[in-house]
Amino acid sequence: MTATGLKLAAGAAAAAFLLPAPAHAAEALPGAAMSILWGLPFAGLLLSIATGPLFYPHLWEHHYGKFAAFWAACVVVPMYFSFGAWPASDALAHTLLLEYIPFILLLLALFTTAGGIYLEGNLHGTPATNTVLLGIGTVLASFVGTTGAAMILIRPVIRANDDRVYNVHVIVFFIFLVCNVGGALTPLGDPPLFVGFLKGVDFFWTLQNILVETAVVAGILMLLFFALDTWLFRRERPMTHPKDPTPDRPLKLHGTINFALIGVVIAAILMSAYWKPGVSLHIMSSHIELQNVLRDLIFIAVTFASLALTAKSFREHNNFSWGPILEVAKLFAAIFICIVPVIAILRAGHEGALAPLVALVSHADGTNNNAAYFWLTGVLSSFLDNAPTYLVFFELAGGDPQKLMTTFAATLAAISTGAVYMGANSYIGNAPNFMVYAIARHRGIKMPSFFGYMLWSCGILLPIFVVVTLLFFRA
Template sequence: MTTTKAAARAVLCLVVPRFSLPRLSFRSLALVTALLAGATLPAHAAEGMGIDGAHLPLLWGLPFVGMLLSIAIIPLLAGNFWHHHYGKVALFWALAFLVPFVATYGAGLATYEVAHAALLEYIPFIILLFALFTISGGILLTGNLHGSPGVNTALLAIGTVLASLIGTTGASMVLIRPLLRANDERRFNVHTVVFFIFLVSNIGGSLTPLGDPPLFLGFLKGVDFFWTTQHLFHDTAVVAVLLLGAFYLLDRHFYAREEKLPRKPDPTPDTERLGLRGLCNLPLLGGVIAAILMSALWKPGIEFTLFGTHVPLPSIARDLSLLALAGISIWITPAFIRERNGFDWEPIREVAKLFAAIFLTIIPVIAILRAGADGALAPLVALVTDEAGGPVNAGYFWMTGLLSGFLDNAPTYLVFFNLAGGDAQELMTRHAVTLEAISAGAVFMGALTYIGNAPNFMVLAIAKSRGVAMPSFFGYMAWSGLFLLPCFALLTWLYFL
């Protein structure tokens, strides 16, 4: 065990020198091994042969449901246990799916499905998050903003715009710490983080393919780069204005209540002027954007086949570039900047472990959804199709959105993109409203739960580490239901009926 851990650290240290690596526990390695189990299974998968979701019973979704319920319930009932053992819980549910799957369908099919999920979804997903988390963690806003309703609303508005330029993860990591510092003398600050997740970690990323993974997948499928800017601008503007207005009024209410209470000491004194440190990381964020664009625009026609999964050369180049950019950030950023940011690896470590299990256990659920009317979830598919076989745009918006709130929104987007025909040119023109509904649902409703989008979890972990009493899984859903669902109902009435 010690040799395995030492080897893993040595390899990573070669990739990024001077990298103060997060501690690699054996259960962390085991969880990643579970996701990549197909690489070590003895049988070879038949190339291009995936699981037939039409013949899968819903019983195969139980590990995924168990994973979601664990995230929702265990922190509420046994917070200390979850904090120390969430990796073991994730590994349990990953193996609860993988072991019977191998026993039932054989090592070959398991190899293909697990390798496909790991190579095309999980690994690129976590590398992108890791790069944005690492680079943005090296940018420090110095000085002390005071979290008045006006200042907080302005920060949320800036973050909403920034999310479509550097991604929801990048914008969340750049702004969440300054926002927390600005409000660290406030007694009521939970609502500020909740609305930050709504706007910066989700809704703000709707205007470009760089903003959120579902839109990037659409870009790879042929959707024009600025199509979402043109067709989702009005949706985004309506929701953002409503939420910013609601937040301002709510923050004014809490701010007025605090003025009647004894003043709380400010942990961040006004001893330094406002400024921005770690500017060397800004070109690196530009490099992340360039690497993503390169992977979509560069078409050399070269790909590698691993366990039946085709991995294009541009995707490999993108992921290696992102790792290199993260390593450069660690190399050139002075240590005191990350220390003053309160930067640590726990948020990305938690996301990596939990989403490894989610990406694994979601395999049969996505397969059933892909089967459409022939699968066990046919009643859900019927909600997006009218009697003449045409699309029901409101159904696409709500079904894509609600499933994105509990499944990963990127594969959910792809399922409904393909269900609507899968032809980008036709969807952008003849069925533009349908594509708009799918895109808006996948991005906007990722804000419904903590697991709807990866930045949600990162912001949650950072806020909790700073002492913010964040709501439980279901408590957060009460917030999102109260403020988000009316906005989405209005969008439905305005644009999708």
């Protein structure tokens, strides 16, 4: 992509924002008329994320932002030439203003506050200790979000195991449980469930309806982890352990003001859901409601408050740096842009290029195929952002929250669990996955590559998901 091309695209975008709207307002991208080729930039971005750290790590580390910008431009420029300045700008504005900015501001607030919570001292990373830490994180995830729970616990978990010969599996199971499965019980836990809450699903519906499924998945994973960690721990005994850089010491919690700030973040999310003043700012066809603007401003305020109220030494002890959140911000900006045409094709349903996939969610007699809803929502959530993927299948199932919570409760449960659980299938399935990966890598843990991680997830998670299908979603 040449500099001239990028300037033309930027100029078209600026003009579209400044020009008045057409008489019939901005139309959505014509997903039914879009070929599968529109998904190539997204596939290219995924391939770059997968191969960069493995095959050209030095180049990737210093230039991943340029890779992200290139693939995003491969979507933006063709959109302007194919659909015109207004529709393309409108689609991008909707994605960036209503999805990406709230998404990254929430992550920033949770990343900053969690980074200010310092657990002085150190636990010894025995199988029992590690299992307890993962259990605490799994429960915590549904109440402070998967991102919040991950950011609070990942550094203590890393410190507890920094003298272990084998510690990669600890981080992998941490991603499975704390970054994904644990967030399945409330709308605060994971973004797709919050989307359902905003669409009218009761706050406690997930707790009442998918508690058993979540307990089964989390229970199996905890047992597998304890068995694996015990086996590896015993293998380490004859080996020479590395010197423990953080010797065991009594525990003392610092930066507790950040727990209150996380409470403010949760309160802001609930406020944006319940308070409906009916005031909104219109940018193109996107309606930015007052409560959501206030929520996002609170996220920013919480970020600055955490920096001001937390001693710098606490973050220094946590080895806190802005590198992981910057990496997530840049790569997910490109991901959100590159999935715009993919989501448009999915929204076209039976009329789109992905119609064969969409057709799988119904039986021959027209009834819902809950197993297909579970697997299709899950597989797409493994690589696409799971919140819009949840919304697509929510709408395909009828979009009526009252019917989905009652008559079609099994279908809504399949969509919800698929979106949350299978976010663990890849590093980009859920934002905290990549943040934990980045933090662990920055702390010297030799994390598996993109495909290496998927060998773990496919080998461990897919058989569990088959069990879930047979137990809960056969009908």
